[in-house]
Amino acid sequence: MSDHSAIEPTRVASRGTWSATRAVLRRQAGLIIGGSLLSGFILAAFFMPLPFDPMMPDPAAVLKPPNSDHWFGTDRFGFDVLARTVVSARLDLPLAIGGALLSMVIGIPLGLMASTKGRIGEAVMRGLDAFQAFPLLILAVAIVTLRGNEIENVVLAIAIINIPRFMRIVRSEVLSLRESRFVEAAVAFGATRSRVMFRHLLPNVSGIILALVSLAAAHAIIVIAALSFIGVGIVPPEASWGAMIQSGAGNIVSGQWWVSVFPGLAVVIAIVSLHLVADGLEKTFDTSLSDA
Template identity: 55%
Template sequence: MAFVLAGAFAPLPYNPVVPDAAVILLGPSADHWAGTDGSGFDVFSRTIAAAANDIPTALLGTLASLAVGLPLGLLSSTNGRWSDAFMRGLDVFQSFPIVILSIVVVTIFDDAITGVIVAIMIINVPRFARLARSEAVVLRQTRFIEAAQAVGVGTPRLLRKHLLPNVLPVTLAQTSLAAAHAMVVIAALSFLGAGVTPPEPSWGYMIQEGARAITIGAWWVSLMPGLAIFIVIMSFNLIADGLLLASERSDLE
């Protein structure tokens, strides 16, 4: 969150989308805290600004996949004949390479950010659907669900009032992990040139530029964006651990 707020509102030392040809590939100094890249951009300013693109994109794609995958998983926990067919369809879908699938999805959309959000959603829907289904199947064997069915509670009410509240805490923890995975996908797409279009800053694209610059000793170009990705992914994982711990405590109570 701090990264997003900084990227959106904090005053940056230099314009992150306007290069300066006079300061190409300068090392870290008092003027440029993290150095400059091969185009003359200030690395620190672009790293902070990129957070306003990459993190919201990851969160939006993850939340969209949660909104689609959670209901599908709950519905597939019923004993209908379509349930097994749905799960087999997920198996086939997940057999496709993630990066290739993401590139195909992104190229369909004119707006790169929209394409990345949709790609993240498509990738993570099976993850949420499987998790929700497995949790719901276990819950259906508990006595309070059997009691609800015995008194005539219909499937829609059973899903909404009894299964969803008990499945939601685990899926929320998974949401944080999926957001961390989404950050990796965004960085990979930008690294391959299929993400945010330059000069808009993106951590993956900055690392791609740094990979080329490191051959001539400009190690600082990729250091800041790589460190930012590490911090954000670590933060998402810590949030997931906290949510899981809170869920386990509530179950014990």
């Protein structure tokens, strides 16, 4: 036969680079916006010139509403809300992302163990059920209170309460992938168990895992804020969004809304950005969509 691949044209049509770039931009707008906001937060936290020292209260300007000097106003000690909202990202974001990464590192192997058929998988799953019976936020509070208000313990608490998500997602994804034809094919060609695991199963869950890291980081921001709010974890004078919201909570009733609302908005924006990044990552790794 002389007719061959020539009559089955490859589906990837060559397009102009500009229109291709534009298509990517449009499809990945969420990833780009979320990523820029997050890096904006971090860059600002470390490099933005601040009008006031975030650690230096001004007793002469207590609970001032937003004005031309203090754009976001001041709190009841005379701290500048803008400066503290910006520098809070120095601790909040790295802790959240670090905790999420740690829970990924621990959660993936546990999830893989849970996905095996037999006693080990069953034992891991029952252990997970028992563990999840605890209210996780209270567990986080207990960890930080018992082990001390150190940053490592906050990261540890975040990691521990996020591990179950990673385990469950990795397990359910891997369970369905194990039934897939290409895994059967790999076994038919003599692939060992570890090759199946690392070449065929894990790469096909990488997209969803990365997305989950972003979601876990978003959850971690809430946890850090909640911990600070009840006075454990990052506590004043160290700046943290949660602690700021807490310190301003009492003033809201008397009309001084700015102390809590600005750090609250920062939390919302950080979480939305992380969710945008998660969505974008999942799209990028979705193999059902073509490259172009």
